[in-house]
Amino acid sequence: MKNKGLSAAVILGLFLSLAPSLWAQSLEKIVEGAKKEGRVKLGITLRLDVAGKPSGRKLIEAFQARYPFIKVDFERVGGTREREKVFTELAAGQVSYDVTVMTVTQIPIVLKTNVVERIDWRSLGIQPQDIGPQALGVNYQHVVFGITYNKALLSDESARKMGWEDCADPKWKRKVAMNDTPIHLEILWQPHLWGRDKTLAHAHRLAANQTIFERSGQDATQKVALGEYAMSCGDVHNNYLEQTIFKGATNLGYVLPEPVPATTRAVVFIPRGAQHPNAAKLWIAWSLSEEAQTILDAFDFTGNPAILTTAAGKMAKGRKIVRYEPEWELKAQDIRKEILQATGLPIVR
Numbered sequence: 001m002k003n004k005g006l007s008a009a010v011i012l013g014l015f016l017s018l019a020p021s022l023w024a025q026s027l028e029k030i031v032e033g034a035k036k037e038g039r040v041k042l043g044i045t046l047r048l049d050v051a052g053k054p055s056g057r058k059l060i061e062a063f064q065a066r067y068p069f070i071k072v073d074f075e076r077v078g079g080t081r082e083r084e085k086v087f088t089e090l091a092a093g094q095v096s097y098d099v100t101v102m103t104v105t106q107i108p109i110v111l112k113t114n115v116v117e118r119i120d121w122r123s124l125g126i127q128p129q130d131i132g133p134q135a136l137g138v139n140y141q142h143v144v145f146g147i148t149y150n151k152a153l154l155s156d157e158s159a160r161k162m163g164w165e166d167c168a169d170p171k172w173k174r175k176v177a178m179n180d181t182p183i184h185l186e187i188l189w190q191p192h193l194w195g196r197d198k199t200l201a202h203a204h205r206l207a208a209n210q211t212i213f214e215r216s217g218q219d220a221t222q223k224v225a226l227g228e229y230a231m232s233c234g235d236v237h238n239n240y241l242e243q244t245i246f247k248g249a250t251n252l253g254y255v256l257p258e259p260v261p262a263t264t265r266a267v268v269f270i271p272r273g274a275q276h277p278n279a280a281k282l283w284i285a286w287s288l289s290e291e292a293q294t295i296l297d298a299f300d301f302t303g304n305p306a307i308l309t310t311a312a313g314k315m316a317k318g319r320k321i322v323r324y325e326p327e328w329e330l331k332a333q334d335i336r337k338e339i340l341q342a343t344g345l346p347i348v349r
Helices: 002-037 055-066 080-091 104-113 156-160 164-168 183-188 196-208 217-226 237-246 277-287 290-300 311-316 332-342
Strands: 039-044 071-076 099-102 142-150 176-179 212-214 231-236 252-255 260-264 267-269
Touching: 002 039, 002 277, 039 277, 055 071, 055 277, 055 290, 080 099, 080 104, 099 104, 099 277, 104 332, 142 183, 142 217, 142 237, 142 311, 156 252, 164 176, 164 196, 164 231, 176 217, 183 196, 183 231, 183 260, 183 332, 196 332, 212 217, 217 231, 217 237, 217 252, 231 237, 237 252, 237 311, 260 311, 277 290
Parallel strands: 039 071, 039 099, 176 212, 176 231
Antiparallel strands: 099 267, 142 231, 142 252, 142 260
16 A cells, blocks of 8 residues: 555656646647747737727737747727627638637537637646636636725725625615626625525615615726715726726725635637637737736736736735636526615616
């Protein structure tokens, strides 16, 4: 038995020592293929430039500096209609992009139409937490959810002690804002976290507290800065950073109650029949690297919280981060409907 145990340890050690070299060999093969292809066409959510922030442009410039033999063609595929158009074209055999995006709610359609190239993402060095549902694609734009508050209405000391339940405290009646898509509550709804009953009870208390729901999380954050609300619960960290760094708001604070819900904005994938598959794999693998995530985070504040150099990583350090489990993420719309019904289907501003 002792010899068998020793053999297992030796084998494990050998595997771990070989893993980086195997990844290097895989990358080298992809790079060689990408050189022959010479270009990659992206159709993703990220904008080249927005509000003076060259998020997409900086990312593409860095990629081309590292891989100068690949020309990047870029188009933005943003909202639901644009993504549906892409899937309609893919189902008809028209492949316009080597890399594009989908929402989690589109996954059932994707599985039926078989328009996504199946990739062994782990062989590209991508971590399991960055692989999307059904392993159809990967996540590269991240957000964490917390509470943005007005320092004139709520002290830093009090804010640091807040939990999610405090968002429904009667002393803040009509002074709490929330996005009309409360993703943080959808994540907490999962059975291994708050569960359905506790989440819906919290939603009832939010209704009794006359919580104001906003169509735009950014608008809610701005109104907190103006003093219209004491806080915005379930606010994404990049809304807070946008106001404080780019718009100069000095009266805002931000806290992350535990557990810290986190999610991604879209699933990036390679369509079946992509013209430049190796260049597509190279772009995706690089976009999840620390180099790319740091660039993305500097302008878009959507870096991976698992990387401690990103804004989200610094904020969430030492805290428990929770995400959607795949089976529950696919049910997000039904969960959201239950939560909003429990809030009395509020009037949304």
